[in-house]
Amino acid sequence: MHSKAILVDGHNDVIYSSIWNGKDISRPVPEGQTDFPRWKKGGLDVQFFSVFTDPEPRSKLGLFTDANDQIDSLDALIQRNPQSIVLARSYKDIMKGIREKKIVALIGVEGGHMIENDMNKLIALQKRGMRYLTLTWNNSTPWATSAMDETLHADTLKHKGLTDFGKTIVRKLNELGVLVDLSHTGEQTFYDAIATSTRPVILSHSSVYNICPVFRNVKDDQIKAVAKNGGVICINFFSGFISKKYAAKSEQLLQYDKQFTDSVYALTHDSVETKKQWAHYYKEQTEPLRPTLSDVVDHIDYIVKLVGDDYVGIGSDFDGITSVPIGLEDVSCYPAITAELLRRGYSEKSIDKILGGNVLRVIKANF
Template sequence: MFADAHNDTLTAAFFKNEGLFENSLQFDFKRAEQVDLKLQYMAIWQDTRQKDIHFMKNISTILDLLNRYDINNVGASKIIDKSKLNILVIVEDISFINDIFDVEILKEKGVKGATLSWNHKNKLCGGAYDEEGLSNFGKEVLKKLLEMNFIIDLSHASQRTFYDVVKIVNSPFIVSHSNCYALCKHPRNLTDDQIKIVRSFNGLIGISFYSPFLCESSAKLEDIAKHIAHISQLIGHKHVCLGSDFDGADNFARGVNGVEDFPKIKHVLESFGFSRDEIFDICYNNLLNFTCRFLK
């Protein structure tokens, strides 16, 4: 079985007018079922730097499209349904909201998680490519998200934002698609100190398959395993999962073209000496257990 902490297929399908059961993208429900993927975090991303976008309206439309399918929207049902594909919806860059009570509206619509940023500075905080931290409004939004039992995702946050957030959070959080800075010096990756802080909150890190986060040249499957191994050695394998970033980027590790390639991750982890139980945790159980803490 598999679980994945991040893809952008909801956004890609919406803007490319593709379906979700079967499509030309990197992920669809048919292929997910074929590889026994049971839990998928799906992001809704909109460029908050752009003008004249109807952010909340688009989210409503995307969720209406999602809920037409025979899946379990975890944010709406508040359960994991083992007989269905479980989808958990995250808003990637929630900085379009103008009132903290918009968080309540998003929860009512079935959204369960949020990132505060997407790479660049916004009115809430700094992104990975700048040095800003949380603004006062960002602190208010973060506290409202916590009050509403949202999953906080710190992928795309600046280091200063990361350290500001961990002064406020009172629950586990996820970094859904960020890798190890010690292995690849990319600003979207986590330092060893940040990785240890994730463990101190009993949180989780999803390893992205995006080549520039894996190594400075063209990445291979083995590079995915190297990042998983680094985190496992540093803080234990219970704090790492998969965070593919399918349909959110265009340059993945060689041999990884879509959800149909998840079984290759198991095989490469076996070659790195991970046990069957450890692989089950990394590929499925860690994200499942993390998610179950937020089902209310």
Template sequence: MEERAARVHKEAIIVDGHNDIPSVMFATGVDLAARRAPTELPRLHTDLARMKAGGITGEFFSIYVDHRYAEKPTVRGGGSARHALDLIDIVYQQVERHPDALMIATRAEDIRRAKREGKVACLMGVEGGHAIENSLFALRTFHRLGVRYMTLTHTNTNEWADSSGYGGVVVTRHHGLTPFGEKVVREMQRIGMLVDISHVSDETAAAVLKMAKAPVIASHSSARALAPHPRNLSDDLLRALARNGGVAMVNFFSAFLDPKFAEAEERFAQKYKKELAAIGPKYETKPLEAEREMIALREGAAFPVTPLSLLIDHIEHIIQVAGIDHVGLGSDFDGVTALPAGIDGVDSLPKITLELLRRGHSEEDVRKVLGGNFLRAFEAAEAYAKGTNTTLSGDGDTTSIDSVSADAGTR
């Protein structure tokens, strides 16, 4: 079985929908060629050696924009759009430094070419719709720079879409999408940028899936039926995603897989509420120190170990509800604090292939989960974009918040 799994994994095109290593590189200066440099880095899930060992073909590097960049721009980090540009540049820098191992990818065919050439296709997805600063001009510019999906919200509700929230705090302002939010979705699909419904509220996800003309993805969300976290997808949303032709890419974070771990996480958050709130202001310009203090706090708490079997359970549940063509992988590597047993980083991906085969899934179906399903959805989104009218109307392009809120229309 191990030999069979190794063969299937080597042959497959493997796509990971979400990896936060750009934020780590921005904060620390670490290069993908070094497993742990600066040497003081507490943890790292991603580097060139691990990506090669894990057999990864396409990696979506997250252009994660914390909502604080929108609330309080800084000299170092700028505002939302500026920070997104910084992280996009970091991805390009890595490709320029390591051309033998990495290549920029903007099309499904680029991912296939990376497989043939033995490279990793570097894709990008903006995490947090506030990054476009309510401008379709900015949205299109990010697309021209290579961004191929955008998560409509992060943990914050923005001016045009509601978030699923964070830590039990949910801010509902729109009950889905505003008229401008609908324009964002239509424009994303017109230009071939995948709409990502991870992090959005159920109402927002339902609104997207009702209007979408091309496949939609959830880049890093698991199944709510197995772990009742608002970040996960309900069975109703999974079925709607399947009707849309989209893909739910399973998140590896223990809190999204394991109810017992999520309960321990909640106890930890309540017990250390004051300490956690103080870390950000205390280490505003010292991310490594903030990370060390967070790890020290977590080491003093009792967290259960999530078995790898639960990750596979989530994949299988989505297969049962949505179908084999609508599930993929969205690890959230280098963006989470805990992973299932045996999953230590990108190099652990072969274990998923082995477990799926052990449970009786066919080699063809395993290849679909590993990356084939995403490729199919990506190609369908590209085909839809090619078939749409490419003439810009200018509709809704205003950056005025008042105009966004009122949906002032053309100008």
């Protein structure tokens, strides 16, 4: 059943973590979560490759250049492996690549900061193959506020939600056939975008707030709004977005971070050793609280029970997260999701929708 289904992953950061740094993921990359052999084992068909850069650019030329450099690195990977992977720009391209049994690559730009407040740069990224734009990352832009800022820094915001220019961005994305991605956006931005978009939206890597109440997850009313819009929510695998206990422990540790590192540095006077000891301590404390594959499927199950099986998908965030659930260690593990859904009594039709059919429907409605 898993091999027959079309598996679509809404979000993977392997460009930023590996490809941009010159790693060849067409061969095994043991230190990461993603490479071609493991994708084949996991039965992946379609992958949204995240184009991401920090709010401070790596290139002296700016954020837009960083985005283009990453797309260049993905293009080079595809050109070296034409028998295994193909870039898709349309729904027709996607289905052709699947029939040819290739990994179908789609480009998702994770953060509106990379268009540098310039509509021409948005259009340029679309021409390069951008198939979704995440309106914000954790940082806000002058035209859209992020979930992190709306939740944690509300007092410092000059505005909340989408400005008129932000709404123009959403309308332009609709016109260009680029998915509006509402992962990372604040609630006001989310609702402004839903009200503005004339096409189904995507949340490429978000999970359920009522199970794990963190700023990056979506609340029941947001889930219902996505269903009314005809969109799809792709479940993120990060332990801190899946498990309330893991998230609480992580938050507690992060508040202790400076005290711990200051005390270690006072003894060692070695910043590298200090970071190493903190990483070891953090992992030692959080590892027993890692969620399981079953906990991830709880998030899928929650959305299905709330609004039906047409509005949920997979958005792993592999190679962009520091902790993964037990049983979902890398991209070879997707079949375990199918097995768990079967164990819970899901039909083949429902499983096909969850694994990829719902995202494909939203894609078809946009481009």
